[in-house]
């Protein structure tokens with residue numbers, strides 16, 4: 001065996017890669033590939049903690065030890081920036097969310113005869129691995145899987161994929177069931193009983209004609225600092241509270257104590273409401289229900305937050321609008337924010353906190369900002385989706 005057989009790194013999709021470029025599924029950095037193709041374990045392996053590992057699509061990297069896992073997250077960010085020839089003054093060590101901390105999940109369910117499978121899709125297929133344990137989800141979320149499986153026995157049509165969305169809110173878990181058939185009084189009563197017995201914060205179903213709230217004893221909320229937002233069903237929240245804390249902390253550091261901040265792609269206010277104290281915040285967001293929730297929470301709290309419903313792809317803020325802010329926070333969807341970033345590149349905004357769930361679109365946008373005279377002072381990689389290849393980050397740009 002030579003060094004060319006050494007697994008040097010993990011590729012974006014989770015395969016290990018040898019020094020001579022071969023992709024080997026299930027390998028970790030430091031493993032070696034023997035002549036017969038078997039893997040000789042190296043120092044960076046961990047014992048997978050879940051019986052579904054390798055078949056379930058929820059995790060790709062349970063076999064990788066903590067340090068190497070954090071290196072993978074950091075290297076993904078470094079690699080994406082290198083591919084765009086963007087220089088970062090510092091790429092920090094990645095912050096990983098702990099096991100059993102995922103507070104938000106969209107699962108799939110399928111009924112075949114009397115069998116009902118609920119789980120993440122299997123890796124790169126639409127087969128569902130019926131979940132009997134899950135080291136990712138908060139225990140309170142996982143505890144609902146068995147009762148949901150039973151409920152679906154009453155309301156799941158045959159051989160149709162259903163979406164099961166779970167999210168932890170202040171009052172408990174909210175559950176959204178999409179694609180179910182709940183006709184008649186028996187089904188309606190079964191849903192009510194289910195929600196009450198499981199102390200749900202909210203139960204909503206979609207039978208193909210829009211979302212219907214079945215149960216909601218009080219308007220469910222999420223708090224950002226002191227401010228409670230009455231959130232719409234399955235509103236976007238960061239996947240773990242540890243991940244959210246890491247991103248909010250990075251954003252705070254990047255924007256400093258400037259008196260006026262814009263939060264673009266604001267959602268229900270994760271950043272806007274977390275940083276509003278002692279300053280004015282402008283928040284823009286394309287989803288109407290999210291920005292309305294943010295605006296009413298800010299009004300109730302008498303915070304100096306102005307909220308605008310705005311499509312930032314079609315109508316990005318232009319330099320004349322941007323230049324009144326001491327800092328801009330940006331947290332776009334996976335596609336990134338090319339149009340908005342072009343306007344930012346032409347602006348005089350002194351600091352930009354860019355939060356991203358896609359290192360590739362972040363690096364593309366970072367290149368545009370660099371061309372506009374911005375320096376990338378630091379990047380904080382965040383592994384909220386533990387054991388997966390999904391990587392997030394916050395970057396601080398200044399000019």
Ligand SMILES: C[S@@+](CC[C@H](N)C(=O)[O-])C[C@H]1O[C@@H](n2cnc3c(N)ncnc32)[C@H](O)[C@@H]1O
Nearest residue numbers: 265266267270285286287311312313331332333
């Ligand atoms: C990654 S989420 C971030 C939300 C929020 N910053 C948070 O951390 O909770 C991206 C947000 O961008 C919004 N969005 C997507 N496309 C948009 C567009 N064209 N214009 C404005 N907002 C958009 C989504 O509705 C979503 O709320």
